[in-house]
Amino acid sequence: MNADMQSEPLVIGVGTVSGAPGASCTALGMAALWPQHPALAVEADPCGGVLAARFGLSQGPGLNRLAAAARHGAPVIGAALFVQQLPLGFNVIAGPGDAREAASAVAVLAAHPEAAVRHLAPVVVLDLGRLYVDSPALRLLPAADAVVLVTHPSDEHLNHLFTRLPDLQRAARPGVIGLAVTGKSRYSPPEIADQLGAPVWAELPHDRWGAGALTGRMTGRAWVRTRLGQALKVLAGQLAAAPQPTELRTVS
Numbered sequence: 537m538n539a540d541m542q543s544e545p546l547v548i549g550v551g552t553v554s555g556a557p558g559a560s561c562t563a564l565g566m567a568a569l570w571p572q573h574p575a576l577a578v579e580a581d582p583c584g585g586v587l588a589a590r591f592g593l594s595q596g597p598g599l600n601r602l603a604a605a606a607r608h609g610a611p612v613i614g615a616a617l618f619v620q621q622l623p624l625g626f627n628v629i630a631g632p633g634d635a636r637e638a639a640s641a642v643a644v645l646a647a648h649p650e651a652a653v654r655h656l657a658p659v660v661v662l663d664l665g666r667l668y669v670d671s672p673a674l675r676l677l678p679a680a681d682a683v684v685l686v687t688h689p690s691d692e693h694l695n696h697l698f699t700r701l702p703d704l705q706r707a708a709r710p711g712v713i714g715l716a717v718t719g720k721s722r723y724s725p726p727e728i729a730d731q732l733g734a735p736v737w738a739e740l741p742h743d744r745w746g747a748g749a750l751t752g753r754m755t756g757r758a759w760v761r762t763r764l765g766q767a768l769k770v771l772a773g774q775l776a777a778a779p780q781p782t783e784l785r786t787v788s
Contacts, residue, residue, distance in 0.1 A: 544654075545654060545655060545656075545657065545658050545659060545660065546575075546658070546659045546660070546681050546682075546775075546776075547653055547654060547660045547662065547679050547680050547681055548566065548575070548659070548660070548661045548662065548680060548681065548682050548683075548684065548775060549662045549664050549676065549677060549679075549680035549682070549683040549684070549708075550562050550563035550566070550661060550662065550663055550664060550683075550684045550686065551663075551664035551665060551666065551667045551673065551683070551684075551685060551686070552665070552666050552667065552685065552686045552687065553666065553667060553668075553685065553687065553693075553696050553697045553700045553701075553704075554666070554687075554692075554693055554696040554697070555687075555688055555693055557686045557687055557688045557693070557718045558686055558718050558740065558747065559663065559664075559665065559666075559686040560579075560581075560586065560587075560663050560665075560750075560751075561746075561747050561750040561751060561764070562684060562686050562716055562740065562768065563577055563661050563662070563663035564577055564622075564624070564628075564663070564750045565746070565750055565764065565765065565768035565769075565772075566661055566684075566768050566771060566772040566775070567626060567628075567659075567661040568624050568625070568626050568760075569760065569765065569768055569769040569772050570659055570661075570772045570776060571772065571773050571776045571777075572776075573658075574625070574626035574627070575626075575657065575658075575659035575660065575661045575772075576615055576619070576626075576627055576628070576629070576656055576657035576659065576660050576661065577622075577626070577627075577628040577629070577661050577663065578599070578602075578628070578629045578653065578656070578660055578661065578662050578663065579598075579599060579628065579629060579630050579631035579663050580599065580631065580642050580645060580653075580662045580663060580664055580665070580673055580676060581631055581638060581642070581663055581664065581665030581666075581673070582635070582638050582639035582642040582643070582665060582671055582672050582673055583635050583638065583639075583665050583666060584631065584632065584633050584634060584635040584637075584638045585598075585599065585630050585631025585632055585633055585638055586633070587622070587628055587630040587631070588630045588632075588633060589633060590751055590752035590753075591622050591623055591752045592752075593620045593622075593628075593630050594620065595632065595633075597617060597618050597619070597620065597629075598618060598620070598629055598630040598631060598632065599618075599629055599630065599631040599632060599638065599641045599642075599645075600632055600637060600641050601617060601618050602615075602618045602629055602641070602645065602652070602656075603640070603641035603642075603644040603645055603652075604644075605617070605618075606644060606645055606648055606651060606652035607644055609647070609648040609651055610651060611650075611651045611654070611655050612651065612652055612653075612655060612656060613655045614655070614656065614657075615627065615629060615656040615657055618656075623752075623755060624749065624750075624757075625757070629656075639672055642672045642673050642676070643672040645676060646672045646673065646674075646675035646676050647675070649675060649676045649678060649679035650678075650679050652679075653676070653679055654679060659776075662676060662680065664676060664677075667685075667700070667704060669700075669703075674704075674707050675707075677704065677707045677708040677709075678707065678708065678709060680708060680709070680712060681709075681712060681781070682712050682713075682714070682775055682781040683704075683708050683712050683713045683714070684714060684715075684716050684737065684738075684771075684775075685697065685701075685704070685713060685714070685715050685716070685734070686715075686716045686718060686740075687715060687716070687717060687718070688717075688718055688719060689717045689718070689719060689720070689721030689722075689723060689728065690721075694723075694728065694731070694732065697715075697732060698731065698732055701713070701732055701733065701734060705733075705734070711780070711781060712781050713734050713781075714734060714735045714736070714737035714781060714784060715728065715729070715732070715734055715735065715736045715737060715738075716736075716737060716738040716739075716740050716771065717736055717738070717739050717740065718740045718741075718742065719740075719741070719742045720742075721739075725739065735784065737771060737774070737775075737781075737784045738767060738768075738770075738771040739767070740764060740767050740768070741763045741764055741767060743762050743763045743764035743765075745758075745759060745762045745764075746759050746762035746763065746764030746765045746768075747764060749762075749765075750764075
């Protein structure tokens with residue numbers, strides 16, 4: 537899947553099914569730590585964006601402008617007109633904070649997913665938010681070369697994921713969905729993978745220092761050396777290098 541070794545750019549989707557297990561942190565961290573150069577993070581959460589508020593960004597440019605450019609289905613080439621730079625040092629396309637605006641913009645992108653997101657950058661990481669039933673972000677899944685579903689490892693959250701996963705697997709390309717489990721679990725990655733029918737690609741630690749930087753509460757580059765930063769760096773590296781997502785091993 538290495539973007540430097542293929543003509544087609546990469547699109548990575550990151551989402552969740554229930555709770556707040558850190559999908560946005562995972563998407564941002566993977567984008568920031570993508571091998572060779574940062575990826576472009578796109579906040580495509582139909583429930584409303586948080587990046588502008590967390591990092592003091594302007595309300596535009598952002599996802600609304602991208603949606604306007606993608607409305608007629610022609611490929612959108614390059615992201616310069618839509619991006620802002622995070623204090624973390626890489627570009628993002630931030631979503632509007634208003635859920636109605638965000639859902640409308642995501643629905644426009646989802647009507648032409650390949651044309652809307654594929655050619656924005658060599659590597660695009662989509663923060664899809666919570667993939668609830670009828671979320672417009674579901675229609676972005678077919679454009680993703682890999683989809684990381686972030687989940688708490690409690691019985692409650694794993695059960696929610698178990699009931700939703702078949703629908704998500706049907707919506708996405710075959711074999712592109714893997715799990716990132718946040719925090720300690722009484723189940724091993726092979727046990728979770730066997731019960732849910734999807735591989736566990738990463739075990740992400742609870743790390744207030746790393747999460748603090750990725751949510752705008754702390755500043756500085758030292759977060760890349762935290763336990764969370766290192767785990768996300770390894771996950772991004774494996775996604776970049778794996779010929780197929782199914783070949784990834786679990787990252788602890």
